Amino acid sequence: MYRAYVRQLAMSKKEAKLKVVVFLGSTREGRMGDRVAKFVTKYLESTNHDVHLIDPVQLKLPLLEKPLFFYPDQSKAPKVLQETDKLIQDADAFVVVSCEYNHSIPPALANTLDHFAPPHFAWRPSGIVTYSPGQFGGMRCAMQLRCMLGELGCLSVSNIFGIPKVHEALDEEGKPLNDYMKTGINTLVTQLDWHATAMKRQREAVGVPPPPKPV
Template identity: 30%
Template sequence: MNQPDILVFAGSCRRESMNLKLAGAAAKIARAHAKVTLIDLADYPAPIYNGDNETADGMPPSIISLRQLFRQSDGFVIASPEYNGHVPPLLVNTLAWASRTAGDSKDDNVFAGKCAAVMAASPGRLGGVRVIPRLRDMLAELGIVVVPGFATVPAAHSAFDDDGQLSDSTATATVQGLIDRLIAHCR
């Protein structure tokens, strides 16, 4: 059976980001059944979206590259921090830019019909769970089908081993189940 192309990224580009670790752990799990590309949004910097700047300077080259990655993927795994209960500005800004069309085609929504799995990690005891419904809404608005369920990692500062893998077998099983659903959906 064809292996779907899955793009994995985190909503944080902090060097020691727990969500980047969670994205890495999810990517490792997904590689058993999918072609996986793991990216760090630090490699795709973009100024805060402002329509005047877009008119004057166009789309940043980083976003043009990112849009190409989105376009060629069947599905996404997104591990996001929760900032004051919401989607963090890095993710909002990146998705806002990527939802623009670079003047290539009016209909070129690189997200339409794709599917996604969402997860969150936080040092807090709720694991960033409040970001999940907000992220779902945001992705749905872009035309992405978010698969049922989610994974959260509470106390994430102590949830990963030295290899960056989840130490807890229950958390690993939850991520595994979510990835399995995403891959089945992509197929």
């Protein structure tokens, strides 16, 4: 009943599809992240979301030297930064898909997020999906991501979808191999939809507070 209520909100004639940007964290050779990203994006698409995947392997941003907001005239910034920033600003919610690198946030993921200003992420919710070949499912990275996403202004929903033994949970095409995958993603997206719908309505009704002034 609860999920049906959330879907009813998202499918309302007065509201368009929720726009979700999915960030993929890993760039390592042989990464399992491709499987998880396929699974997440397919599920979101099947549940009436407009989905855009941001993959650092495809994005190929340099090691951070000059973020977008350092350009006095942002129209002169590299096109990849402008286009990615627009996706971020247009989003209603974010999902971060990440493994652990040395029990921490992958540097390519942090590097991608750091190229863009926190106000462009703010006032939208985020969901965290982590994975590992071991039994902890990337939870140490998830705890650090929760802090980072909160500082960007896109607070994560309470549920974290951790995927242990990811190589046994999904095939190469992102097809789930156990029932936990289906219930886990459903719980996360149900929470994400509720918050995203509520925040979207509030943004449209009253706007958002201005960003704090530098101190």
